[in-house]
Amino acid sequence: MHTANLQRPAIWRQAAAAALVAGAFATLAPAVHAGECPADKVVADGQGQKPGPTMPKDVTDVVRSSTDLSKEPLALQGRLFRLRQLEMKPGGIVPWHSHNERPAMIYIVSGEVVEYASNCAVPITHRTGDVAPEKNGTSHWWKNTGNTAAVLISVDLFPAEMKMDPHEM
Template identity: 35%
Template sequence: MSPPQDTKGVDGKVVSTVDLAPDLPGHQLRLRRLTFEPGAVAGVHSHKDRPAFAYILEGTLTEMREGGFQKQHNPGDVITESRDVTHWAENKSSGKVVIVGIDVFKP
């Protein structure tokens, strides 16, 4: 089975951003709150140019990575999304999943 390409059922809200210049010109540190409705999918994506952390606030999120890795993340868990990570995630439960995402990105 190939990974899903499209994201659906995920609502992301930017809570805050910080410009990282002059140390990292053209980059920002971003804090987001993401809500995955039941059945929601975050399509396959790479963190090559966007390292991040995701903290699970509510619900259980299933993460899959290239190579067959699969893990369920529960409240209090942290997902480390370093430059070598290509992954996707699904809410396979009947309740919503809420995460806090922190990443460094180029706007």
């Protein structure tokens, strides 16, 4: 009996810890999927949102840093690892473009933007704190539908050998 009493507080601590972990996962689970196409709305490339504007509007794009990966131990030829900051004014547009040759991640620093992706049946709203993965099979355009400027940070593997505009969205 004395042994059972010593173990009881340990069991309660374990149960409390398990409840805290479960609560944390329940709280964070929606954030994991925030800013992505809902699973039941993912479609084949070209079957989702239709191509949009082909020219930028009210958006600035500043390359903050760039590393030639061919000169790093990784020795990935023809790719630059870039970090860019984009600011989209209200009504601003990042034009239709593809990520088939250029994987990227976009972090929404502030504001709210809507993505129209070729592989999603519905528009995707991205809010402050969201991360949008952009990978092979993604062509899309973005619009700031809000009343304030949206600030985005983009990191990508830019194909230097393709002689693309360094501000390619």
